[in-house]
Amino acid sequence: MKIFENQDHKIIAGDSLDVLSSGISDNSIDLIFVDPPYNIGKNFNGCKDKWATDEKYLHWCYTWIDLCISKLKSSGSMYIMTSTQFMPYFDIFIRERLTILSRLIWYYDSSGVQARRYFGSMYEPILFCVKDYNNYTFNAQDIMVEAKTGAKRKLIDYRKNPPQVYNSEKVPGNVWEFARVRYRMDEYENHPTQKPVALLERIIKASSNIDDTVLDPFSGTFTTSFVAQQLNRKSIGIELQEEYVKIGLRRLKLSEEYKGEKLQKQIRSFETKKLQQQNAAKLNLFNEKYDRTSIHR
Ligand SMILES: C[S@@+](CC[C@H](N)C(=O)[O-])C[C@H]1O[C@@H](n2cnc3c(N)ncnc32)[C@H](O)[C@@H]1O
Numbered sequence: 563m564k565i566f567e568n569q570d571h572k573i574i575a576g577d578s579l580d581v582l583s584s585g586i587s588d589n590s591i592d593l594i595f596v597d598p599p600y601n602i603g604k605n606f607n608g609c610k611d612k613w614a615t616d617e618k619y620l621h622w623c624y625t626w627i628d629l630c631i632s633k634l635k636s637s638g639s640m641y642i643m644t645s646t647q648f649m650p651y652f653d654i655f656i657r658e659r660l661t662i663l664s665r666l667i668w669y670y671d672s673s674g675v676q677a678r679r680y681f682g683s684m685y686e687p688i689l690f691c692v693k694d695y696n697n698y699t700f701n702a703q704d705i706m707v708e709a710k711t712g713a714k715r716k717l718i719d720y721r722k723n724p725p726q727v728y729n730s731e732k733v734p735g736n737v738w739e740f741a742r743v744r745y746r747m748d749e750y751e752n753h754p755t756q757k758p759v760a761l762l763e764r765i766i767k768a769s770s771n772i773d774d775t776v777l778d779p780f781s782g783t784f785t786t787s788f789v790a791q792q793l794n795r796k797s798i799g800i801e802l803q804e805e806y807v808k809i810g811l812r813r814l815k816l817s818e819e820y821k822g823e824k825l826q827k828q829i830r831s832f833e834t835k836k837l838q839q840q841n842a843a844k845l846n847l848f849n850e851k852y853d854r855t856s857i858h859r
Pocket of ligand 1: 577597600756757758779781784800806
């Protein structure tokens with residue numbers, strides 16, 4: 563286990579089970595966002611996300627879920643993701659331990675694979691749970707979205723006396739539409755299951771306050787810690803793969819180098835082409851100038 567930190571943010575390179583067992587105090591975390599491997603065969607830098615049996619996967623998950631719960635403060639909240647096929651097991655396990663307040667759907671407008679003989683997957687489930695349903699943070703005002711009835715249709719509520727236009731804003735419902743992170747997007751990092759900044763912004767704004775501590779035990783590209791930093795929260799991110807830890811160190815500006823390697827964002831193929839075109843243009847300008855100068859001499 564190796565720790566990189568400044569005053570407010572901590573990146574822990576290691577196995578989250580070890581770190582949760584011995585590296586984080588109980589009852590110390592305000593918000594946990596968990597986006598674990600889904601047991602669907604993704605490739606995390608050479609490490610295959612597939613357990614020998616479903617039971618083994620679930621047993622592993624139940625171990626870290628219990629550990630996460632012990633790290634939450636009594637007023638804490640947890641958002642937890644997994645694949646659609648395993649979420650029902652998570653739901654049954656968690657509802658014995660926490661109060662599940664919302665069963666969220668993160669919906670996106672394109673499936674990774676275009677299915678031809680079944681219906682393609684266009685969503686991922688998220689559970690929103692709290693330890694104490696009488697005492698938890700929920701900053702409704704910070705996450706309001708447009709309410710079409712009032713804002714667009716301008717409908718009047720005649721049950722009110724006097725009648726009045728419906729609200730133009732509302733707390734989002736439980737289906738959230740955010741685009742998946744695509745190769746050409748600015749926020750893209752080299753990781754197969756990076757979550758969008760917009761998704762984490764809604765979660766962190768709703769369920770934590772400034773200076774609260776947000777924990778992500780499977781950090782990947784450290785989207786959670788990155789957004790926590792932008793929103794003036796503290797963060798702890800855990801990740802097993804060194805390649806992804808390097809992304810976190812760069813994204814959080816915790817370090818400019820790692821083991822002597824300068825940390826830089828990977829240049830994407832379209833950026834290489836653009837760079838080549840810019841260099842060629844510069845060279846042309848230089849040649850033109852040089853040619854003119856030589857004619858005038
Ligand atoms: C679904 S991804 C998380 C993606 C992340 N939410 C993001 O926005 O980039 C799961 C991550 O868990 C990491 N991981 C898998 N097993 C782990 C373990 N035992 N301890 C810590 N990290 C682990 C994988 O390397 C992978 O990056």
